[in-house]
Amino acid sequence: MAFSQLRLGKRHRWVTSLMLxxxxxxxxxxVGYAATDLSYFEKAKINWRQYAGETIxxxxxxxxxxxxxxxxxxxxxxLTGIKVKPLVLSESEFFDKQMVSLTSGSGEYDLTYLFSxxxxxxxxxxxxxxxxxxxxxxxxxxxxxxxNVDDFYPAMLAMGEEKGKQFTLPYQVETCxxxxxxxxxxxxxxxxxxxxxxxxxxxxKKLTTDKIYGFDNRGALAPGPMMTPITGIYYAYGAKDFxxxxxxxxxxxxxxxxxxxxxxxxxxxxxxxxxxxxxxxxRNADLQAxxxxxxxxxxxxxxxxxxxEQSAVAGKLGYAVPPGGPSGIMSSAGGFGWAIDxxxxxxxxSWLFIEWATCPGVLLxxxxxxxxxxxxxxxxxxxxxxxxxxxxxxEFREALSANLEKYARVLDVPNPKNMAARIRKMEAxxxxxxxxxxxxxxDKCAEDIDRMMKEAGLYKP
Amino acid sequence: MRTKSKYTPWFLVLxxxxxxxxxxxxxxxxxxxxxxxxxxxxxxNTAFVGIRNYKxxxxxxxxxxxxxxxxxxxxxxxxxxxxxxxxxxxxxxxQKMRGQKFFRSVILIPLMAAPVLTGxxxxxxxxxxxxxxxxxxxxxxxxxxxxxxxxxxxxxxxxLVGIDVYIYTPFVVIILLAGLQALPExxxxxxxxxxxxxxFIFRKLTVPMLKPLILLxxxxxxxxxxxxxxxxxxxxxxxxxxxxxxxxxxxxxEAFNRGNTAIALATMTVLFVIIFVVCLVLVNxxxxxxxxV
Numbered sequence: 053m054a055f056s057q058l059r060l061g062k063r064h065r066w067v068t069s070l071m072l073x074x075x076x077x078x079x080x081x082x083v084g085y086a087a088t089d090l091s092y093f094e095k096a097k098i099n100w101r102q103y104a105g106e107t108i109x110x111x112x113x114x115x116x117x118x119x120x121x122x123x124x125x126x127x128x129x130x131l132t133g134i135k136v137k138p139l140v141l142s143e144s145e146f147f148d149k150q151m152v153s154l155t156s157g158s159g160e161y162d163l164t165y166l167f168s169x170x171x172x173x174x175x176x177x178x179x180x181x182x183x184x185x186x187x188x189x190x191x192x193x194x195x196x197x198x199x200n201v202d203d204f205y206p207a208m209l210a211m212g213e214e215k216g217k218q219f220t221l222p223y224q225v226e227t228c229x230x231x232x233x234x235x236x237x238x239x240x241x242x243x244x245x246x247x248x249x250x251x252x253x254x255x256x257k258k259l260t261t262d263k264i265y266g267f268d269n270r271g272a273l274a275p276g277p278m279m280t281p282i283t284g285i286y287y288a289y290g291a292k293d294f295x296x297x298x299x300x301x302x303x304x305x306x307x308x309x310x311x312x313x314x315x316x317x318x319x320x321x322x323x324x325x326x327x328x329x330x331x332x333x334x335r336n337a338d339l340q341a342x343x344x345x346x347x348x349x350x351x352x353x354x355x356x357x358x359x360x361e362q363s364a365v366a367g368k369l370g371y372a373v374p375p376g377g378p379s380g381i382m383s384s385a386g387g388f389g390w391a392i393d394x395x396x397x398x399x400x401x402s403w404l405f406i407e408w409a410t411c412p413g414v415l416l417x418x419x420x421x422x423x424x425x426x427x428x429x430x431x432x433x434x435x436x437x438x439x440x441x442x443x444x445x446x447e448f449r450e451a452l453s454a455n456l457e458k459y460a461r462v463l464d465v466p467n468p469k470n471m472a473a474r475i476r477k478m479e480a481x482x483x484x485x486x487x488x489x490x491x492x493x494x495d496k497c498a499e500d501i502d503r504m505m506k507e508a509g510l511y512k513p
Numbered sequence: 514m515r516t517k518s519k520y521t522p523w524f525l526v527l528x529x530x531x532x533x534x535x536x537x538x539x540x541x542x543x544x545x546x547x548x549x550x551x552x553x554x555x556x557x558n559t560a561f562v563g564i565r566n567y568k569x570x571x572x573x574x575x576x577x578x579x580x581x582x583x584x585x586x587x588x589x590x591x592x593x594x595x596x597x598x599x600x601x602x603x604x605x606x607x608q609k610m611r612g613q614k615f616f617r618s619v620i621l622i623p624l625m626a627a628p629v630l631t632g633x634x635x636x637x638x639x640x641x642x643x644x645x646x647x648x649x650x651x652x653x654x655x656x657x658x659x660x661x662x663x664x665x666x667x668x669x670x671x672x673l674v675g676i677d678v679y680i681y682t683p684f685v686v687i688i689l690l691a692g693l694q695a696l697p698e699x700x701x702x703x704x705x706x707x708x709x710x711x712x713f714i715f716r717k718l719t720v721p722m723l724k725p726l727i728l729l730x731x732x733x734x735x736x737x738x739x740x741x742x743x744x745x746x747x748x749x750x751x752x753x754x755x756x757x758x759x760x761x762x763x764x765x766x767e768a769f770n771r772g773n774t775a776i777a778l779a780t781m782t783v784l785f786v787i788i789f790v791v792c793l794v795l796v797n798x799x800x801x802x803x804x805x806v
Contacts, residue, residue, distance in 0.1 A: 144750065148769040155554050155772075174772070178557045273752045273766075326641050326664040328753035337643075468555035472771040482754045486666060496575070503569075507773065508555050 090131050092413045096195040103401040104133025110405075111153060111161035112138050113146030116352055117224055117388065120422030121409060128408050134401050143331060144274045154180040159395035162402040165388045168211040168220045172391075174468050176214045182392035183217040187403035194403075199411055200431075208428040211462065212389045220389030221410050222428040223418070226350040227460035228280045228383040229451055231357070233345050234370040236264070245346075245372040249285055249314055252346070252375050256322035259345040266322030268344040271485075272331045273478055280350045283384035286311050287463045288377035293473060293501075294465040299511045301501040303477055304494035311377075312494065316484040328482050340364060348374050351452055355423040358445045371451040373459055385460040387428060426452060469508055473501045541785075548779040554772030566779035577780060579755055580763040584784075586670060587759055588738040591677040595734060598678065599685025600727075604719075606686065607693045617690070624683045632747040635676045639663055639748075663749055670757050676744050681737060685730055692726035693719070728799040732792055739788050760784040 093100060112118050118140065125136045139161070141149060153160045154175055166172055166181075175181050187193050188201060201209075204222065212220030230252075232245050236259055246252040256266030269281045286292075291308035294301055302308065319327050324338070336353060338344050340363040351371075360366040373381050390406040392399055408414060412431050418424035420437040427433045442449040464470050480497040484490045505511035548566055552559045570577040606617055623631060637645035639662035649659040662672040696719070704714050720727070742761040745751060751758035751766055758766070760780055768777035 148765075151554065151769050151772065174555060177555045273750050273770075324641070325659075325661050328664050329636075329749060469772075472773075475766075475770050479752075479754055482752060486754065500573075500575070504771065504773065507551065507776075508553050510555075 090127075093131050093408070093411075096198040096411075098191075098193060098195050100132045100404065102192075103398070103404060106398050106401040107135040107137060108162040108396075108398045108401050108405060109160065110136060110138040111146065111150055111164040112140045113143050114140055115143070115388075116356060116423035116425065117418065120418045120424055121223075124414070124417075128405060131408065132401075132404055134404065136405065142333070144272070147274065154393055157395045159393050159397055161393060162396040162398045163390060163392055163405060165223070166212075166220050166391050167386050168222065168389045169214070169462055169466065170386060170464065170470050172212055172214055172219050173466050174471055175391075176217075176219060177468050180394055181219040182394045182396070182399060183219065184212075184221055184392065184403070184406070185218045187400070187406075188218070193400060194407060199407060200429075203412055203429045203431050205428055205430065207385075207461075208387055211385075211387050212391075220391045221406055222387045222389040223410055223415060224352060224424050225385060225387035225426050225428050226280060226352045227385050227426070227452070227455040228284050228348055228374045229351045229354075229448075229455065230372045230374050231339070231347050231349065231354075232370050232372065233259075233365065233368055234446075235368045236345050237370070245370065246375050248375050248377060249289070249311065249318075253314065253318050253322075256318055256346060260322040263343065265324055265338065265344045267318050267346045268323045268335050268338060269319065269327075269347055269349065270330060270332050270335055271319070271323075271327035271482070272329055273475060273482070274331065280384050280386070281348050282311075282315055283463055284374045284382040284459070285315070285348070285377065287384075288375075288379050288382040290377065290379050292463075292465070293470075293477070294467065296465050299465065299467055299505055300513070301473070301498040301505065301511075303473075303480070303501065304491065304498040309490045309494055312481055312484055313490040316481055316490075320485055327485065351448075351455075352425045354445060354448055355425055358448075359423075367446075370446060371448045373451055373454055381459045382463060383455050383460040384463050386462065426456070467505070467510055469501075469505055469510060472504055476501055476504070544778045545782050547775055548782050550775050552775040552778075554774065562775075566776050567783075570776060570779055570783070575755065576763070577760070577783060580758050580760045580780070583670065583755075583757060584739060584759040584761075587674060587677075587741065587757075588735060590671065590674045591681070591738045591741075592731070592734050594674070594678050595682045595685050596727075596731060599682045599730075600689055602682070602686045603689035603693055606690055620683050620686055622683075623680050624687075627743075628680055629743045629747050631680050632676060632744040635679070636663065636748045639672060664753055666753060666756055669749060669753065673745060673748060673757055676748070677738065677741065680744070681734065685734065688726060688730050689723065692723050696722050725799055728795055732795045732799075735791055735795070736788055739791070740784065760787075 112122070122138060122140065125138070128134070129136060139149075150164055150166075150171075154164070155178060157180075166175070172181070188196070188199070205225075208222045208225050209218070211225075212218055212222060230245055237243075237245070237255075240258055242255055242258065246255045252267065258266070260266030286308070289307050289311045291305055291311050292302050324330065332349065332353075335344070335347060335349070336356070339347060340357060342364045354369075354371070357363050357369055358366045374383050376382065390409060392402045392406070396402055412429055415424070415427060415429050416432045416435055416437070419427050419432050420435070420441055427438065432438060439449070476497055480493050483493045502511060502513070506513070547559075549561060549563060550559045551562050551565075602620065606613065606620065626634075638647040639649075640646045641649060641659040641661055641664075646659070648662065649657075652660065660668070663669055700718050700722070701714065704718060709717075740761050741759060742765060745757050745759060745762045746765065749757045751762040755763075761784060764777040764780040764784070767773045767780065
């Protein structure tokens with residue numbers, strides 16, 4: 053009997069219809085991304101499909117930007133005909149894998165994103181990164197007017213630049229903010245958020261209970277914990293890692309000993325007992341579950357903290373510039389930017405991905421409907437859609453604007469061993485947290501970092 | 514009459530030898546060679562520096578010696594517990610009892626997942642609080658406060674030993690159980706006729722006959738533990754501070770966090786020498802004439 057002659061019973065028709073509808077729904081969702089209106093991209097006077105058929109591989113890690121970008125990849129594939137194969141890891145494995153893949157010269161991953169400028173300093177001496185200027189200025193690959201490089205904030209572009217070459221193009225920037233529970237502050241009769249580290253200590257002690265950490269932060273041995281969370285406060289108290297001229301390590305200065313001791317004390321008295329094993333994943337989970345009164349960290353997590361579907365404290369958080377010190381208020385700044393491996397065999401195709409991922413339309417979409425924060429383009433930052441979205445996050449835009457205009461900058465002294473030094477400093481902070489003498493610990497830390505710098509030919513005593 | 518060339522056996526095994534030569538032996542010697550240079554992520558110009566890296570790791574107590582101490586404590590504890598526990602479980606599973614097949618299957622479960630996954634699972638279960646803190650949850654019924662399994666400096670290394678024991682005891686069990694089941698019956702029958710005690714039978718028959726296999730398992734377990742890295746990296750990453758930083762973990766951090774490739778390779782070369790010496794000693798013991806029973 054031909055298929056057309058089959059007659060299904062009534063129940064069979066229901067089941068079959070339901071199954072077909074489900075399959076079509078799945079296909080439509082898949083096709084939906086791919087069939088997204090591409091007219092915006094077609095305005096660019098380049099042939100997006102000139103590398104159709106190629107495959108590019110991306111090394112990524114789970115962060116708020118990737119959670120949006122990863123889902124948008126079918127749009128890029130539809131636009132260009134280039135297949136994308138991402139490998140997504142957790143943060144610490146990502147940094148390890150990134151070092152192996154970039155320094156091996158294998159070109160295993162065509163594209164990755166670097167926390168700039170810190171990792172740009174690390175990877176440029178070895179020639180591991182491709183200069184993106186030649187792709188930006190190639191009219192065959194980039195419609196300069198459409199892409200609008202001038203729309204990027206110059207300071208953000210500068211983070212990916214080294215010696216006149218552009219090694220990364222940014223998709224987000226992050227500064228440090230104090231995140232605090234307004235409801236807990238009100239219940240405890242605490243007025244304004246703390247303005248110094250000493251005040252932070254007092255407030256944290258007051259808010260610490262059996263169920264609430266007065267202050268929590270990242271603590272695991274990885275580059276991340278020593279970046280945004282504490283760097284601004286560290287420099288605000290007059291401490292610094294290196295002498296600008298000689299690159300001698302200064303982590304054992306009296307100012308550094310003071311800040312590191314006090315910070316470790318705050319964590320010990322008011323934070324989680326397993327602090328040395330915690331990344332931002334664990335810290336965020338506790339904050340979102342309502343277990344944390346205060347933290348200092350990147351502003352980029354705010355869209356997640358303010359999403360009622362993911363966070364029990366949505367609407368209860370306040371934001372302020374980080375606590376300052378005798379040298380004023382300071383916040384470290386850095387940003388993730390896309391980079392091409394100099395050993396990649398698909399550089400032009402990789403560039404098309406970067407052009408797509410950092411064009412005004414995609415970055416607007418990623419910030420307005422996604423979780424990408426903080427924008428690096430003026431058009432996105434000043435867009436009515438983003439302003440409307442941020443208005444729901446009390447104080448956030450105000451604190452962030454103050455940071456971006458006055459307090460946030462790259463505080464570290466540029467050098468290729470900056471990241472390695474941060475990890476060594478994190479070890480020292482863990483030792484101080486455990487109760488070891490801070491001066492002795494930091495003296496040893498300075499000695500180790502000086503040795504590392506000498507080995508790399510960067511410090512000549 | 515055809516005469517066999519004396520090189521024929523070499524030609525026959527050459528294909529099988531090529532793979533370890535290309536992928537293990539040659540990279541090993543390249544690594545050793547680099548350990549005498551200043552190879553570094555940030556310095557593209559590699560130069561020979563003699564034994565400078567070795568002098569450095571031997572002279573700084575926070576480097577090789579601290580890591581060696583952690584390695585020896587970790588290895589000694591885990592191997593000791595696993596050998597005794599594994600042998601004991603193998604002896605039990607060798608008895609005829611109800612559910613013998615079931616228990617023999619269940620004991621293999623820890624081996625079925627990759628150590629990295631099992632390490633992650635235990636990291637969650639050993640957390641001090643939260644939805645996954647299974648161990649502390651059950652301890653709370655006995656009146657215990659939450660224990661900081663992976664951040665208390667006094668116990669963190671032994672927590673990792675515990676995870677190692679969970680994963681690798683079944684390995685000891687299945688090999689020794691296979692050995693027990695292959696033992697000849699006649700000596701046991703003769704011992705039964707002579708009314709020998711269980712302890713006598715165990716000491717004078719079972720252990721001597723199983724000695725080659727025990728030594729083999731011991732060698733393999735020592736190698737696994739001496740070079741353990743995956744469980745530690747996914748749980749504590751060598752922390753807090755350096756309390757769980759073994760030689761291998763220290764080398765990993767030196768290479769992939771600090772970019773000091775040559776120093777990492779120097780540490781790995783020292784680890785190789787240690788493992789080589791240990792294996793050499795034990796293999797010599799193994800090659801001694803087996804005890805006659």
